[in-house]
Every structure is written in structure tokens, then in C-alpha cells.
Amino acid sequence: MTDNVIQIKDLEKIYGSGTNEVLALEKINLNIQNQEFICVLGPSGCGKTTLLNILAGFEFPTKGFAEVLGNPILGPGPDRTMMFQDYALFPWLTISKNIEYGLKQRNFGKSERQKIVNYFIELIDLKGFENKYPIQLSGGMRQRVALARAMAVDPAILLMDEPFAALDSFTRERMQDELVRIWQLNKKVVVFITHSIEESIKLADRIIIMSPRPGRIVEILTLDSARPRDISSDECVRVARRIREILHLVANN
Ligand SMILES: Nc1ncnc2c1ncn2[C@@H]1O[C@H](COP(=O)(O)OP(=O)(O)OP(=O)(O)O)[C@@H](O)[C@H]1O
Ligand SMILES: [Mg+2]
Numbered sequence: 001m002t003d004n005v006i007q008i009k010d011l012e013k014i015y016g017s018g019t020n021e022v023l024a025l026e027k028i029n030l031n032i033q034n035q036e037f038i039c040v041l042g043p044s045g046c047g048k049t050t051l052l053n054i055l056a057g058f059e060f061p062t063k064g065f066a067e068v069l070g071n072p073i074l075g076p077g078p079d080r081t082m083m084f085q086d087y088a089l090f091p092w093l094t095i096s097k098n099i100e101y102g103l104k105q106r107n108f109g110k111s112e113r114q115k116i117v118n119y120f121i122e123l124i125d126l127k128g129f130e131n132k133y134p135i136q137l138s139g140g141m142r143q144r145v146a147l148a149r150a151m152a153v154d155p156a157i158l159l160m161d162e163p164f165a166a167l168d169s170f171t172r173e174r175m176q177d178e179l180v181r182i183w184q185l186n187k188k189v190v191v192f193i194t195h196s197i198e199e200s201i202k203l204a205d206r207i208i209i210m211s212p213r214p215g216r217i218v219e220i221l222t223l224d225s226a227r228p229r230d231i232s233s234d235e236c237v238r239v240a241r242r243i244r245e246i247l248h249l250v251a252n253n
Pocket of ligand 2: 048
């Protein structure tokens with residue numbers, strides 16, 4: 001018995017057919033353990049979103065398989081939530097109601113919902129904003145609400161597709177710190193896609209580096225230094241240099 005939560009075996013994904021055929025992913029093999037924070041790093045078009053969509057159950061492999069706890073992924077499920085880059089909050093619901101939304105859908109009782117919402121409002125530092133609407137918040141605050149909403153339903157697996165890409169660099173760093181802090185309090189499997197080498201180093205237990213399309217895993221780097229991590233530390237700079245070398249190498253192959 002292993003601690004594998006996600007198992008991906010010889011996975012291939014082809015879009016379209018005939019002359020329109022696009023080989024997006026090739027021979028992906030990856031096991032993700034309980035509580036692991038995984039970052040997927042790779043050039044544009046290498047199949048990162050495709051991989052996440054397969055894990056979410058929105059797309060299906062052409063060959064091979066992806067499983068969660070030994071069960072094939074047949075569609076979306078309550079064990080997984082997805083946070084998109086431009087994750088839209090419901091503009092007609094208050095911050096509290098946005099966070100509460102998934103809990104209602106899952107038939108949590110009123111007092112339980114209230115307790116969870118309060119916990120997350122505190123956690124994302126938005127006390128006093130419970131009854132505001134998304135439009136009354138800054139972009140970074142909305143991202144925090146989106147994060148709270150994704151986590152409130154306590155999914156075993158959190159799938160994040162470049163969730164901070166649209167933020168300014170200062171807010172982005174704050175969000176990364178926030179995510180690390182929240183994840184350390186409440187460890188989940190996170191699969192986090194990013195274009196940013198620094199972001200991946202700050203967040204991940206393991207960084208999956210992919211080749212340009214067709215996306216293959218070219219290297220998996222394990223990071224075990226304590227968090228929060230200082231991107232300018234010797235170790236982080238060394239890892240960043242190594243990642244750049246690998247990406248450069250695969251780009252020229
Ligand atoms: N629904 C689709 N139908 C056909 N081709 C698709 C579809 N979705 C993605 N592709 C193709 O599959 C390849 C991988 O796309 P994907 O969106 O997974 O890349 P990505 O790594 O997420 O890129 P980016 O970093 O730019 O977001 C691309 O060549 C893309 O054109
Ligand atoms: Mg993408």
C-alpha cells in the first residue's frame with residue numbers, strides 16, 4: 001500500500017484527428033503522494049492545462065490513465081476543485097456567500113457553513129469584508145476569496161492553473177506566501193501550474209519540468225528546504241539556475 005493519491009501512467013493526449021491532430025501529451029508517468037505540493041513548469045503549449053483538465057475530469061486521455069486513490073477519473077468530483085487563472089467569483093453574491101457556495105451545494109448545515117466561512121474569512125485576512133461584493137475588492141483580495149472558496153469544501157486535491165499569473169508582482173508574492181501558509185495549516189495535494197521558475201521554487205515539494213509540445217516530463221526536482229523560502233538564498237538561486245539550464249536544453253532539442 002502506498003500513499004499515492006494521484007497515479008498517472010503512460011498517459012497520452014491527442015486532440016483532433018487527421019491533419020488537425022495535435023499530440024499534446026506523451027508518455028506522462030507521475031505518482032503524487034498525500035499532502036504533496038506539486039508545481040508543473042513548462043513552455044506555453046506544452047500541455048500543462050491539458051494535464052490539469054484530465055485530473056479535473058474535464059478531458060480524457062487518449063492512451064494510458066489517470067487515477068485518484070486507485071479509481072479512474074471519469075469526470076469532475078467533490079474530491080477535486082479547480083482554481084482557474086481568472087477564477088470568476090459570483091458577482092451577485094457577497095464574499096461570505098461566495099465562500100459558502102460549494103458548502104451549500106454539498107448540503108452542509110447552516111451552522112457548520114457559518115463556522116467554515118468564518119474560519120476562511122480570518123485565514124485570508126478579510127474580516128470586515130464579509131458582506132461586500134467582489135467588485136468592491138481589489139484583484140488580490142478577490143484571488144484570496146477564490147482560494148478560500150476552492151479550499152472551503154475541503155477537497156483532497158486542489159488543482160490550480162496559473163492562479164496568480166494576472167497579479168502584479170507584489171500581490172503575487174503575497175498570495176504565494178498566503179498559499180504556503182494556508183497549505184501548511186491544512187495540507188492537501190496541490191497541483192499548481194506556473195510559468196514562473198521563482199514561484200515554483202517558493203511553493204513546491206517537487207517541480208515537474210515539461211518539454212515543449214508534445215509535453216513530456218523531462219525532469220522532476222525535489223525541494224526539501226523549509227518554508228517560507230527565500231528566493232534569493234543560495235539554494236534557491238542554485239535550483240533556479242538548474243531549471244533554466246534544463247528548460248534551455250529542452251527548448252533546443
Ligand atoms: N480543446 C482543444 N482542442 C484542440 N487542441 C487543443 C485543445 N486544448 C489544447 N489544445 C492544444 O494542445 C496543446 C497544449 O495546450 P495546453 O492548453 O494544455 O498548453 P499549456 O501548457 O497549458 O499552455 P499555456 O502555458 O500557454 O497555458 C496546444 O498545442 C493546444 O493548441
Ligand atoms: Mg495553460
